[in-house]
Amino acid sequence: xxxxxxxxxxxxxxxxxxxTGCEVRNACFGRDVDAEGLRQLDQAIERRFRLAAGExxxxxxxxxRGLYAIRSGYxxxxxxxxxxREQVVGLHMKGDVVGVGGLxxxxxxxxxxxxxxxxxxxxxxxxxxxxxxxxxxLRRNMVKMFALYLNRDSxxxxxxxxxxxxxxxxxxxxxxxxxxxxxGGDPASFSLPVSREDIGSHLGLSAAAVGRAxxxxxxxxxxxxxxxxxxxxxxxxxxxLVSSGV
Amino acid sequence: xxxxxxxxxxxxxxxxxxxTGCEVRNACFGRDVDAEGLRQLDQAIERRFRLAAGExxxxxxxxxRGLYAIRSGYxxxxxxxxxxREQVVGLHMKGDVVGVGGLxxxxxxxxxxxxxxxxxxxxxxxxxxxxxxxxxxLRRNMVKMFALYLNRDSxxxxxxxxxxxxxxxxxxxxxxxxxxxxxGGDPASFSLPVSREDIGSHLGLSAAAVGRAxxxxxxxxxxxxxxxxxxxxxxxxxxxLVSSGV
DNA sequence: CGCACTTTTGAACAGAATCAAGTTTTGTGG
DNA sequence: CCACAAAACTTGATTCTGTTCAAAAGTGCG
Numbered sequence: 001x002x003x004x005x006x007x008x009x010x011x012x013x014x015x016x017x018x019x020t021g022c023e024v025r026n027a028c029f030g031r032d033v034d035a036e037g038l039r040q041l042d043q044a045i046e047r048r049f050r051l052a053a054g055e056x057x058x059x060x061x062x063x064x065r066g067l068y069a070i071r072s073g074y075x076x077x078x079x080x081x082x083x084x085r086e087q088v089v090g091l092h093m094k095g096d097v098v099g100v101g102g103l104x105x106x107x108x109x110x111x112x113x114x115x116x117x118x119x120x121x122x123x124x125x126x127x128x129x130x131x132x133x134x135x136x137x138l139r140r141n142m143v144k145m146f147a148l149y150l151n152r153d154s155x156x157x158x159x160x161x162x163x164x165x166x167x168x169x170x171x172x173x174x175x176x177x178x179x180x181x182x183x184g185g186d187p188a189s190f191s192l193p194v195s196r197e198d199i200g201s202h203l204g205l206s207a208a209a210v211g212r213a214x215x216x217x218x219x220x221x222x223x224x225x226x227x228x229x230x231x232x233x234x235x236x237x238x239x240x241l242v243s244s245g246v
Numbered sequence: 247x248x249x250x251x252x253x254x255x256x257x258x259x260x261x262x263x264x265x266t267g268c269e270v271r272n273a274c275f276g277r278d279v280d281a282e283g284l285r286q287l288d289q290a291i292e293r294r295f296r297l298a299a300g301e302x303x304x305x306x307x308x309x310x311r312g313l314y315a316i317r318s319g320y321x322x323x324x325x326x327x328x329x330x331r332e333q334v335v336g337l338h339m340k341g342d343v344v345g346v347g348g349l350x351x352x353x354x355x356x357x358x359x360x361x362x363x364x365x366x367x368x369x370x371x372x373x374x375x376x377x378x379x380x381x382x383x384l385r386r387n388m389v390k391m392f393a394l395y396l397n398r399d400s401x402x403x404x405x406x407x408x409x410x411x412x413x414x415x416x417x418x419x420x421x422x423x424x425x426x427x428x429x430g431g432d433p434a435s436f437s438l439p440v441s442r443e444d445i446g447s448h449l450g451l452s453a454a455a456v457g458r459a460x461x462x463x464x465x466x467x468x469x470x471x472x473x474x475x476x477x478x479x480x481x482x483x484x485x486x487l488v489s490s491g492v
Numbered sequence: 493c494g495c496a497c498t499t500t501t502g503a504a505c506a507g508a509a510t511c512a513a514g515t516t517t518t519g520t521g522g
Numbered sequence: 523c524c525a526c527a528a529a530a531c532t533t534g535a536t537t538c539t540g541t542t543c544a545a546a547a548g549t550g551c552g
Contacts, residue, residue: 006534015444060492077400078400082490086407087407089400090400092505100393101393101397101400102393103389103390103392103393103397104390104393104394105397109397109401110400113335129385129386129389132385133379133382133385136379139378139379139385140373140375142389143349143375143388143392144349144350146389146392146393146396147346147347147348147349147350147392148390149396150346150347150349150395150396150399151347151350151355153396153400153403154323154335154347154399154456155325155335157399157403157407161333161403161407161449161450162333164507164508165507165508178464193322194282195529195530195531196531196532203407204407204408205508205509206508206509206510206530207526207531208508208510208529208531208533209507209508209509209510211531211533212508212532212533214297215532215533216431219285223285227516227517227530227531231325237537242371243327244448309497410539410540411539411540432519441497441498442498442499442500443498451540451541452540452541452542453498454499454501454513454540454541454542455539455540455541457499457500457501458500458540461500461501471501473498473548473549474513
């Protein structure tokens, strides 16, 4: 994990301009906050940095430093059981905030690592909290974000606990598609830089089963996957498959 | 859902006294809040009422009224898929707060119903929010609560996505045992007023499989279940089973 | 006491895990 | 740019676990 090398004034100005579009402010915390509040919020966001694919953001047990907003790239959240086997509990993209797990325990309780080259902002939590005192809308946004995450977790986990391998995979693809669309991406064609192994771990399936499920969805004409690029060819069909519950 | 019939002054006073020990304040929101804050918090808690076993607290789509703190009893949270089949996503006991899902959408997004006769407090969220402006500690507690729920959800769901039927059931029993112990109950012997069907739905198993898993745990000498009363006879063994991941 | 519901148990079946090759892709260094 | 090695993916055969359906036994409430 290395900081960006933004030494010159020009570079810093560019970074600042870029950060204006940052999801940290707009999608997560900054919505409906007034201009002065946004300025303060920007100041609170400590530094931007990159992770290479495979790099860890933090590990289980690391002291809580703050939240991280994903500006670009893909990350995964996972835990390990006593045997050291990894279990993927979340896949994150641009606009998501990770690190919430550390708020309660003062230590991070998940492993988080980059699946693809990613760009992040660190948000020291005390600063956010201090700021929230003076900005009612920011407080509301924080609560909303937590609630949203709670809901999404419960909802997606519930959907993935039952049903065939194809159904679960279809659910994951739709979830990804929707989230990308909400962030201005193409819902029908996107990159899913996650190994079969990790997808399987997330869905409660083996890597082999995930491969077969992809083949099945392809045969049904619902989605094509060439390596790690997904083409959703019939999203209505996918939705029908998911809601049929089979 | 019917309000308690507390008409006389005496009864109200008794209720007030009872509410002092209420988890709403102590375990959830009131921790480390000063006396004046606690007084205000008590005022914000609107009314206490009972649910009979099987009664609904709210249903999917009901307008968000507020959060509910469980004073006693057991509730379940569930969703329905398009076919109307129920999926249990959470089991709640004394000290838990339900309704958080409504914060973001202004509508409740789960069904919640009582599994046993239960006593609840309603917490109108605007009041809590208003209050939080003046009470930094209350703000922190709210954040902590959300974070705790996020963690617990991710953690337990993750544990239950893999492993045999016995392992998942063992995980559920340990979770229940721990939560009860944290609330001053007996961790080795408790009532689990949840049908095999609901347990199965929560764990992603059929009712038959749950029954067989109980039989298995009994044979292994780890836990006994007579109907809906659980006796944990070897909690270390249960933990070993869960962490072995088999 | 009897009825409705839950739970237990059994047998046949289905889906995914696992193990094992074989193939494609990716990344690295020459 | 190519060759090689490592990793990821596909595919097949077998095994295992849990599902489903059905019947019997137990429980609780009127």
